[in-house]
Amino acid sequence: MPEAAELPVAGENTRCGFVALVGAPNAGKSTLLNSLVGTKVSIVTHKAQTTRSMIRGVVTEGDGQIVFIDTPGIFAPKRRLDRAMVEAAWTGAGDADLVALIVDAERGVTPEIEALLEGLGNVPHPKVLVLNKVDLIKPEKLLKLSEALNGRLRFEQTFMISALTGSGVQDLLNWALKRIPPGPWHFPEDQLTDLTLQITAAEVTREKLFLRVHDEIPYNATVEGEKFTINKDGSYRIDQVIYVTRDTHKKIVLGAGGQTIKSIGAEARKELMEIFEVPVHLFIFVKVREKWGDDPERYREMGLEYPHQK
Numbered sequence: 359m360p361e362a363a364e365l366p367v368a369g370e371n372t373r374c375g376f377v378a379l380v381g382a383p384n385a386g387k388s389t390l391l392n393s394l395v396g397t398k399v400s401i402v403t404h405k406a407q408t409t410r411s412m413i414r415g416v417v418t419e420g421d422g423q424i425v426f427i428d429t430p431g432i433f434a435p436k437r438r439l440d441r442a443m444v445e446a447a448w449t450g451a452g453d454a455d456l457v458a459l460i461v462d463a464e465r466g467v468t469p470e471i472e473a474l475l476e477g478l479g480n481v482p483h484p485k486v487l488v489l490n491k492v493d494l495i496k497p498e499k500l501l502k503l504s505e506a507l508n509g510r511l512r513f514e515q516t517f518m519i520s521a522l523t524g525s526g527v528q529d530l531l532n533w534a535l536k537r538i539p540p541g542p543w544h545f546p547e548d549q550l551t552d553l554t555l556q557i558t559a560a561e562v563t564r565e566k567l568f569l570r571v572h573d574e575i576p577y578n579a580t581v582e583g584e585k586f587t588i589n590k591d592g593s594y595r596i597d598q599v600i601y602v603t604r605d606t607h608k609k610i611v612l613g614a615g616g617q618t619i620k621s622i623g624a625e626a627r628k629e630l631m632e633i634f635e636v637p638v639h640l641f642i643f644v645k646v647r648e649k650w651g652d653d654p655e656r657y658r659e660m661g662l663e664y665p666h667q668k
């Protein structure tokens with residue numbers, strides 16, 4: 359955190375607030391967050407449930423600063439890990455000044471949305487409805503969906519956006535900047551995320567891993583940053599471990615002659631250099647760790663509470 363003197367003080371007309379983005383898996387929360395922040399802070403893949411812990415993006419515009427919380431997609435939990443993700447999501451919503459429900463407009467009111475509406479009914483904070491993926495559907499269908507959802511819950515505002523094309527995103531941002539409460543900023547103006555560099559780097563590798571081997575390995579593969587070193591010449595050396603639960607998965611991640619892990623590493627390194635704007639040396643190891651889904655330490659590393667109920 360910066361010295362307090364670097365930040366505007368309360369009473370100087372500043373506003374600051376936390377906005378939680380909640381929604382069913384794949385609704386487009388991460389895409390929206392990236393579009394709002396204008397850079398890649400949260401990983402986006404076509405697979406559901408890639409967001410595991412709360413990732414924040416910070417937008418500062420005019421007098422306002424919004425800290426966005428990207429919550430894991432809320433869905434019916436079956437495994438212990440699922441339950442931890444759902445709890446983290448609801449905690450995020452409860453901590454926020456404003457809760458934005460992101461709905462995949464193309465899918466409409468699914469059982470997941472029903473469950474979300476019920477859960478949000480118990481959250482006292484102001485809510486805003488965000489109908490996403492409008493590039494995929496007809497206006498008439500959109501209006502019907504908006505009416506149906508507004509009939510179920512009190513939303514202060516409804517926005518129709520495409521997180522992908524950026525359409526409507528600035529309107530949502532402008533509204534939210536006015537809606538958050540007066541208060542001092544939490545972050546310096548140029549800070550986009552409070553994620554540590556190490557976590558950002560691990561998230562990028564995790565995205566490349568899932569994009570590459572999504573059909574072959576399940577979600578219980580994880581990437582952890584082991585070491586993050588800033589070299590004298592300003593370049594970064596990043597050591598990471600991909601943990602899988604089975605030897606067969608390790609073979610898949612490595613690929614024949616190590617080809618798969620090599621391309622995952624090359625893609626991650628390229629993107630990390632773009633994000634950090636310095637040369638990056640990336641070292642990735644693949645290790646087998648059975649039953650990590652039942653190990654409390656792994657949950658702490660992902661910023662999740664360990665749910666004791668199995």
Ligand SMILES: Nc1nc2c(ncn2[C@@H]2O[C@H](COP(=O)(O)OP(=O)(O)OP(=O)(O)O)[C@@H](O)[C@H]2O)c(=O)[nH]1
Nearest residue numbers: 384385386387388389406407409431491520521522
């Ligand atoms: N056509 C279209 N696709 C979108 C839009 N927004 C997101 N997508 C796609 O929807 C998929 C899911 O997007 P994510 O941003 O990862 O969704 P999420 O809600 O963060 O998903 P979880 O991490 O599972 O919670 C990706 O393939 C996106 O490219 C949109 O406005 N239009």
